[in-house]
Amino acid sequence: MDRIVFESVRKIFRHRPALFNWLGKERGGETIALKDVSFSASRAEVLVLLGPNGSGKTTILKLISTMLLPDAGSVRVGGFDTQRDAGEVRTQVGIAVASERSFFPRLSARENLEFFASLDEVSRSERAQRIEKVLADTGLEEQANTLVMKFSSGMYQRLGIARALVKRPGVLLLDEPTRSLDAATTAHFWTTIRALAQQQTTVLLATHNFAEAVAVANRLLLMHRGELLTDRHVSDGESADALRSFYFRMTGEIDEALDAIHRAGAAP
């Protein structure tokens, strides 16, 4: 059975201008973030969401996590609908968001993890052991008792991953998880992701990093302007360069960039 089912999902963000908008230049209207996107993911699969900024990758992750609700279509996780059974969905999903500072600054890394583990109903008897494990997996053992207000970007990012892992979710959602990580931590992280997939976890990972995509993905979802351009398997041994060529061919991003440069050059 598919663990995640996205069915004809549409998401629109409406912009309501301020009350006294004539004082400023705020624009009303709407942004179509997702246009009838459908896909599914089963256990032990690692799906990589690839696409330029604003293509809808983060929106997909937020819809699965119940942070957002769809305007049309349905999102189901483990057979539960994210609108009707949000509570059931949340017990299965762990998310590491791109926002670095989503922690309590005057608590240590360990205290933050204890707090979130408690809200995720990780039993007291298991909590300490799980926290030690995720601290080790993310290389934060030495900083476990440091207040997170003293953390660097990379350490925040590692802690975000640790928080997502501590509840041992069936579905793990990662938004640009290695953006601020050094090479060694990134390589260790990729190993962790592959190990999680072997333990039947479904992983959805949004990234701009082609090397990361080929290192961890079983499947690739290529997003562009809210549409799912491609849903295909990633073959063993596929290179990051080959994926990069495929990406630019499909999205036409380079052509658009060249057009923009030409237009700028032609301008008086």
Next chain:
Amino acid sequence: MTSTTITSTLDKLHAILRRDLLTAVRHRSGFVMTLVGVFTELAAFYFLSRAIGPGFRPGGVEYFPFLLVGTGVYTFFVMSAQAFLSSVQEAQQTGTLEVLMTTSTAPAELVILSSISAFAGNLVNLLVYLFAGVAVFRASIHANFLSCLAVLVFSLAIALALGIAAATLQVAFQKGSALLWLLGSGLWFLSGTMFPVQSLPRPLELLARAVPLTYAIDGMRNALLEGQSIRQMAPTLAALAGFGLFLLPLALAGLSLSLRRARRDGTLSFY
């Protein structure tokens, strides 16, 4: 409610209280400033009541204890709601709110537990305030502690509703502080904090009787200063219970709607 659910809820409450306590003690200057604030305010009220003279006895009690209880209860309400609102605002600014909404804890449960924590901190402040008023400034009290406890318990439901309503406005329009401003000025005037509501013109007095805080302050004065029994205070306690039963579900329903709307509009982390 099963024993597992109760254990889980208590565990979460413990986690939230611990988070807030650790955050408070690590803001070292915060404690000192609160203490200095308490003593400065009490001193001001003490000298104000001396300046007015012993002839002014609202409701038959000395003016300083009258002020002590009025401002203590009022501050407890407003500062608790403010503390709770601040935690929601901070969670929006840091992005913690979105993450909290993806945990296995239902949003309504999370909000109630968080507000209990905010109120617990301010309950300590209220006790310090009253104790300092009695011990340092010699306010005379004749307390019936059971009645005090009853007033406090019934008032808490109203105070929770107030905090949740402010959080609702914050999530929906990013304007929770507007409600508190209204409370800070309008309700202060109408709730009998500084003077008995009987001194107001008749229409305003009737309006004051529709304000739940009026009953909380009145009830605490009767219990703490006059030692009234629960039986004597039955009408006040009934009014407080009625307000709580009406306002708390209303506030929770409003919050649930505003959270759903924010999840639909993608504005959960807007501030």
